[in-house]
Amino acid sequence: MRFSILNSNAERRDGLKALLRQIDRLARFNEAQDWRQVERPLKRQRPDLLVIDWQDWMSIADTRHLLSHYPDLRIAVLTDQISPVSVRELMDEGVLGVVPRDTDPCLIVRAFEMVLLGGHYVPPGALALDPPLPPDIAIRPFDEKSPPPRRTKLANGLSPRQQQIMRCVHMGSTNKMIARTLGISEGTVKIHLTSIFQQLGAPNRAAAVALYNGWLSNHLQVLRNDADGPIRPIMGQAGIVPLRRRTRRRFQYPLPANDTAALLPMAAEPGTQYGDAPAAGPAADPLPQGPA
Secondary structure, X not given: OEEEEEOOOHHHHHHHHHHHOOOOOOOEEEEEOOHHHHHHHHXXXXXXXXXXXXXXXXXXXXXXXXXXXXXXXXXXXXEOOOOHHHHHHHHHHOOOEEEEOOOOHHHHHHHHXXXXXXXXXXXXXXXXXXXXXXXXXOOOOOOOOOOOOOOOOOOOOOOHHHHHHHHHHHOOOOHHHHHHHHOOOHHHHHHHHHHHHHHHOOOOHHHHHHHHOOOOOHHHHHHOOHHHOOXXXXXXXXXXXXXXXXXXXXXXXXXXXXXXXXXXOOOOOOOOOOOOOOOOOOOOOOOOOOOO
Protein backbone atom coordinates (compact mmCIF):
# COMPACT_ATOMS: atom_id res chain seq x y z
CA MET A 1 0.00 0.00 0.00
CA ARG A 2 0.96 3.63 -0.40
CA PHE A 3 0.19 6.28 2.22
CA SER A 4 0.63 10.05 2.28
CA ILE A 5 1.16 11.92 5.55
CA LEU A 6 0.72 15.67 5.91
CA ASN A 7 2.33 17.40 8.89
CA SER A 8 5.16 19.86 9.30
CA ASN A 9 6.65 17.99 12.26
CA ALA A 10 8.96 15.10 11.32
CA GLU A 11 8.48 13.31 14.64
CA ARG A 12 4.71 13.33 14.19
CA ARG A 13 5.11 11.85 10.72
CA ASP A 14 7.36 9.07 12.05
CA GLY A 15 4.76 8.20 14.69
CA LEU A 16 2.03 7.96 12.07
CA LYS A 17 4.26 5.80 9.88
CA ALA A 18 4.67 3.37 12.77
CA LEU A 19 0.89 3.12 13.11
CA LEU A 20 0.32 2.66 9.40
CA ARG A 21 2.92 -0.12 9.24
CA GLN A 22 0.57 -2.17 11.41
CA ILE A 23 -1.76 -2.24 8.43
CA ASP A 24 0.95 -3.04 5.88
CA ARG A 25 4.53 -3.71 6.89
CA LEU A 26 5.78 -3.12 3.35
CA ALA A 27 3.86 0.14 2.89
CA ARG A 28 5.39 3.08 1.06
CA PHE A 29 5.08 6.61 2.36
CA ASN A 30 5.05 10.09 0.95
CA GLU A 31 5.77 12.71 3.61
CA ALA A 32 4.55 16.24 3.00
CA GLN A 33 5.04 19.42 5.01
CA ASP A 34 2.45 21.52 3.15
CA TRP A 35 -0.41 21.15 0.69
CA ARG A 36 1.84 21.67 -2.31
CA GLN A 37 3.98 18.66 -1.43
CA VAL A 38 0.82 16.61 -1.07
CA GLU A 39 -0.55 17.53 -4.48
CA ARG A 40 2.63 16.97 -6.50
CA PRO A 41 2.80 13.14 -6.24
CA LEU A 42 -0.95 12.85 -6.80
CA LYS A 43 -0.44 13.66 -10.46
CA ARG A 44 1.79 10.60 -10.88
CA GLN A 45 0.29 8.07 -8.47
CA ARG A 46 -2.47 8.37 -5.94
CA PRO A 47 -2.06 6.89 -2.47
CA ASP A 48 -4.48 4.48 -0.89
CA LEU A 49 -4.94 6.81 2.06
CA LEU A 50 -4.04 10.40 2.91
CA VAL A 51 -3.59 11.04 6.63
CA ILE A 52 -3.77 14.71 7.62
CA ASP A 53 -2.40 15.48 11.07
CA TRP A 54 -4.36 18.72 11.47
CA GLN A 55 -2.52 21.88 12.50
CA ASP A 56 -3.50 25.49 13.08
CA TRP A 57 -2.24 26.74 9.71
CA MET A 58 -4.50 24.30 7.82
CA SER A 59 -7.96 25.32 6.62
CA ILE A 60 -11.11 23.71 5.29
CA ALA A 61 -10.66 25.60 2.01
CA ASP A 62 -7.41 23.72 1.31
CA THR A 63 -9.18 20.40 1.82
CA ARG A 64 -12.01 21.51 -0.46
CA HIS A 65 -9.52 22.52 -3.15
CA LEU A 66 -7.72 19.17 -2.94
CA LEU A 67 -10.89 17.08 -3.12
CA SER A 68 -12.27 19.14 -5.99
CA HIS A 69 -9.37 17.93 -8.15
CA TYR A 70 -9.21 14.40 -6.68
CA PRO A 71 -12.73 13.51 -5.50
CA ASP A 72 -11.97 9.79 -5.08
CA LEU A 73 -9.11 10.43 -2.65
CA ARG A 74 -9.61 8.80 0.75
CA ILE A 75 -8.69 11.16 3.58
CA ALA A 76 -8.50 10.60 7.33
CA VAL A 77 -7.92 13.58 9.66
CA LEU A 78 -6.33 13.50 13.11
CA THR A 79 -7.42 16.55 15.05
CA ASP A 80 -8.05 17.97 18.51
CA GLN A 81 -11.16 19.83 17.35
CA ILE A 82 -13.98 17.33 17.57
CA SER A 83 -16.81 19.80 17.94
CA PRO A 84 -19.94 19.08 15.87
CA VAL A 85 -19.31 22.13 13.69
CA SER A 86 -15.73 21.25 12.73
CA VAL A 87 -16.48 17.56 12.20
CA ARG A 88 -19.51 18.34 10.05
CA GLU A 89 -17.49 20.77 7.91
CA LEU A 90 -14.84 18.12 7.23
CA MET A 91 -17.38 15.42 6.47
CA ASP A 92 -19.32 17.72 4.14
CA GLU A 93 -16.18 18.36 2.12
CA GLY A 94 -15.61 14.62 1.58
CA VAL A 95 -13.34 13.54 4.45
CA LEU A 96 -14.12 9.92 5.33
CA GLY A 97 -12.67 9.77 8.83
CA VAL A 98 -12.19 12.24 11.67
CA VAL A 99 -10.17 10.75 14.54
CA PRO A 100 -9.34 12.55 17.82
CA ARG A 101 -5.67 12.62 18.73
CA ASP A 102 -6.28 11.27 22.22
CA THR A 103 -7.79 8.07 20.82
CA ASP A 104 -6.15 4.76 21.67
CA PRO A 105 -3.50 3.86 19.02
CA CYS A 106 -5.17 0.48 18.34
CA LEU A 107 -8.46 2.24 17.65
CA ILE A 108 -6.71 4.75 15.39
CA VAL A 109 -5.43 1.85 13.28
CA ARG A 110 -8.96 0.40 13.13
CA ALA A 111 -10.31 3.77 12.01
CA PHE A 112 -7.71 3.97 9.22
CA GLU A 113 -8.63 0.45 8.07
CA MET A 114 -12.29 1.41 8.00
CA VAL A 115 -11.51 4.40 5.80
CA LEU A 116 -9.42 2.17 3.52
CA LEU A 117 -12.48 -0.05 3.05
CA GLY A 118 -14.52 2.96 1.98
CA GLY A 119 -16.36 3.46 5.27
CA HIS A 120 -16.67 6.47 7.56
CA TYR A 121 -15.39 6.99 11.07
CA VAL A 122 -16.72 9.69 13.38
CA PRO A 123 -15.96 9.80 17.12
CA PRO A 124 -18.97 9.23 19.37
CA GLY A 125 -20.67 12.43 20.40
CA ALA A 126 -18.95 14.51 17.71
CA LEU A 127 -22.10 15.06 15.66
CA ALA A 128 -25.10 16.69 17.29
CA LEU A 129 -28.49 15.25 16.44
CA ASP A 130 -30.76 17.66 14.57
CA PRO A 131 -33.94 16.58 16.39
CA PRO A 132 -33.40 17.25 20.10
CA LEU A 133 -33.63 14.36 22.49
CA PRO A 134 -36.88 14.05 24.46
CA PRO A 135 -36.83 15.12 28.11
CA ASP A 136 -36.03 12.59 30.79
CA ILE A 137 -39.73 12.30 31.67
CA ALA A 138 -40.55 10.99 28.19
CA ILE A 139 -37.87 8.30 28.36
CA ARG A 140 -39.38 5.08 29.65
CA PRO A 141 -37.16 3.42 32.27
CA PHE A 142 -36.44 -0.26 31.87
CA ASP A 143 -36.66 -2.67 34.75
CA GLU A 144 -37.40 -6.37 35.27
CA LYS A 145 -41.09 -5.92 34.51
CA SER A 146 -40.48 -3.89 31.34
CA PRO A 147 -37.17 -5.04 29.86
CA PRO A 148 -35.66 -3.25 26.84
CA PRO A 149 -36.80 -4.57 23.47
CA ARG A 150 -34.55 -7.04 21.79
CA ARG A 151 -32.85 -6.20 18.57
CA THR A 152 -35.03 -7.32 15.73
CA LYS A 153 -33.42 -9.12 12.87
CA LEU A 154 -33.71 -7.83 9.36
CA ALA A 155 -35.72 -9.33 6.51
CA ASN A 156 -33.06 -11.87 5.56
CA GLY A 157 -32.73 -13.06 9.16
CA LEU A 158 -29.32 -11.51 9.87
CA SER A 159 -28.55 -9.29 12.82
CA PRO A 160 -26.90 -5.86 12.36
CA ARG A 161 -23.50 -7.30 13.27
CA GLN A 162 -23.94 -10.10 10.75
CA GLN A 163 -24.94 -7.50 8.16
CA GLN A 164 -21.63 -5.69 8.78
CA ILE A 165 -19.69 -8.92 8.39
CA MET A 166 -21.48 -9.77 5.14
CA ARG A 167 -20.66 -6.33 3.72
CA CYS A 168 -16.99 -6.98 4.49
CA VAL A 169 -17.20 -10.45 2.91
CA HIS A 170 -18.80 -8.88 -0.17
CA MET A 171 -15.75 -6.59 -0.49
CA GLY A 172 -13.41 -9.60 -0.37
CA SER A 173 -12.10 -9.12 3.18
CA THR A 174 -10.56 -12.05 4.99
CA ASN A 175 -11.49 -13.07 8.53
CA LYS A 176 -8.43 -11.25 9.87
CA MET A 177 -9.33 -8.04 8.05
CA ILE A 178 -12.93 -8.23 9.24
CA ALA A 179 -11.76 -8.70 12.83
CA ARG A 180 -9.51 -5.65 12.60
CA THR A 181 -12.17 -3.52 10.98
CA LEU A 182 -14.92 -4.33 13.47
CA GLY A 183 -12.65 -4.52 16.51
CA ILE A 184 -13.50 -8.14 17.36
CA SER A 185 -11.51 -11.34 17.51
CA GLU A 186 -11.00 -13.62 14.54
CA GLY A 187 -12.74 -16.47 16.37
CA THR A 188 -15.85 -14.34 16.81
CA VAL A 189 -15.86 -13.67 13.07
CA LYS A 190 -15.75 -17.40 12.36
CA ILE A 191 -18.68 -18.02 14.71
CA HIS A 192 -20.72 -15.29 13.00
CA LEU A 193 -19.88 -16.67 9.54
CA THR A 194 -20.96 -20.18 10.58
CA SER A 195 -24.30 -18.81 11.77
CA ILE A 196 -24.69 -16.75 8.58
CA PHE A 197 -24.04 -19.78 6.36
CA GLN A 198 -26.64 -21.79 8.27
CA GLN A 199 -29.27 -19.05 8.06
CA LEU A 200 -28.70 -18.36 4.36
CA GLY A 201 -28.22 -22.02 3.45
CA ALA A 202 -24.86 -21.34 1.80
CA PRO A 203 -21.93 -23.79 1.71
CA ASN A 204 -19.24 -21.13 1.13
CA ARG A 205 -18.56 -17.39 0.92
CA ALA A 206 -19.46 -17.07 -2.76
CA ALA A 207 -22.85 -18.63 -2.19
CA ALA A 208 -23.44 -16.48 0.90
CA VAL A 209 -22.70 -13.29 -1.03
CA ALA A 210 -24.99 -14.37 -3.88
CA LEU A 211 -27.83 -15.21 -1.49
CA TYR A 212 -27.31 -12.08 0.61
CA ASN A 213 -27.46 -9.75 -2.41
CA GLY A 214 -30.33 -11.62 -4.09
CA TRP A 215 -28.23 -12.69 -7.07
CA LEU A 216 -29.22 -16.35 -6.83
CA SER A 217 -30.92 -17.39 -10.09
CA ASN A 218 -31.46 -20.62 -11.96
CA HIS A 219 -27.83 -20.89 -13.02
CA LEU A 220 -26.68 -20.30 -9.44
CA GLN A 221 -28.89 -22.89 -7.76
CA VAL A 222 -25.84 -25.14 -7.48
CA LEU A 223 -24.53 -22.82 -4.78
CA ARG A 224 -27.23 -23.88 -2.36
CA ASN A 225 -26.50 -26.60 0.15
CA ASP A 226 -27.74 -30.16 0.05
CA ALA A 227 -30.68 -29.38 2.32
CA ASP A 228 -32.62 -27.98 -0.64
CA GLY A 229 -31.82 -30.95 -2.90
CA PRO A 230 -33.69 -34.24 -3.36
CA ILE A 231 -34.23 -36.41 -0.31
CA ARG A 232 -31.61 -39.10 0.04
CA PRO A 233 -32.68 -42.71 0.82
CA ILE A 234 -32.30 -43.86 4.41
CA MET A 235 -30.92 -47.27 5.28
CA GLY A 236 -33.70 -49.65 6.21
CA GLN A 237 -36.50 -47.55 4.73
CA ALA A 238 -38.17 -47.97 1.38
CA GLY A 239 -37.53 -45.19 -1.06
CA ILE A 240 -37.63 -44.26 -4.70
CA VAL A 241 -33.91 -44.63 -5.15
CA PRO A 242 -32.68 -48.14 -4.21
CA LEU A 243 -29.73 -48.37 -1.88
CA ARG A 244 -28.11 -51.14 -3.94
CA ARG A 245 -28.09 -51.82 -7.62
CA ARG A 246 -29.88 -54.92 -8.73
CA THR A 247 -27.80 -57.57 -10.45
CA ARG A 248 -28.59 -57.86 -14.12
CA ARG A 249 -29.89 -61.17 -15.42
CA ARG A 250 -27.80 -63.03 -17.95
CA PHE A 251 -29.16 -62.97 -21.48
CA GLN A 252 -30.84 -66.20 -22.71
CA TYR A 253 -32.20 -66.93 -26.12
CA PRO A 254 -35.96 -67.56 -26.14
CA LEU A 255 -37.14 -71.16 -26.61
CA PRO A 256 -39.29 -72.13 -29.62
CA ALA A 257 -43.03 -72.50 -29.16
CA ASN A 258 -43.09 -76.33 -29.67
CA ASP A 259 -40.30 -76.92 -27.19
CA THR A 260 -40.96 -78.50 -23.81
CA ALA A 261 -39.27 -78.15 -20.53
CA ALA A 262 -38.64 -81.94 -20.25
CA LEU A 263 -35.11 -83.20 -20.71
CA LEU A 264 -34.42 -84.98 -24.02
CA PRO A 265 -32.39 -88.23 -24.12
CA MET A 266 -28.96 -88.13 -25.63
CA ALA A 267 -28.35 -89.89 -28.98
CA ALA A 268 -25.62 -92.22 -27.66
CA GLU A 269 -27.49 -93.13 -24.51
CA PRO A 270 -27.85 -96.96 -24.22
CA GLY A 271 -31.22 -98.52 -23.83
CA THR A 272 -30.04 -100.70 -20.90
CA GLN A 273 -28.57 -99.22 -17.88
CA TYR A 274 -25.19 -100.40 -16.70
CA GLY A 275 -25.30 -103.35 -14.23
CA ASP A 276 -28.74 -104.64 -15.22
CA ALA A 277 -29.23 -108.39 -16.22
CA PRO A 278 -29.37 -109.11 -19.93
CA ALA A 279 -32.66 -109.90 -21.52
CA ALA A 280 -33.83 -113.65 -21.49
CA GLY A 281 -33.42 -115.61 -24.80
CA PRO A 282 -33.62 -119.24 -26.17
CA ALA A 283 -31.51 -121.72 -24.13
CA ALA A 284 -28.36 -123.00 -25.85
CA ASP A 285 -27.70 -126.73 -26.32
CA PRO A 286 -25.32 -128.16 -23.79
CA LEU A 287 -22.01 -129.38 -25.08
CA PRO A 288 -21.76 -133.15 -25.61
CA GLN A 289 -19.80 -134.95 -22.96
CA GLY A 290 -17.23 -137.59 -23.89
CA PRO A 291 -17.06 -141.14 -22.54
CA ALA A 292 -16.23 -141.39 -19.00
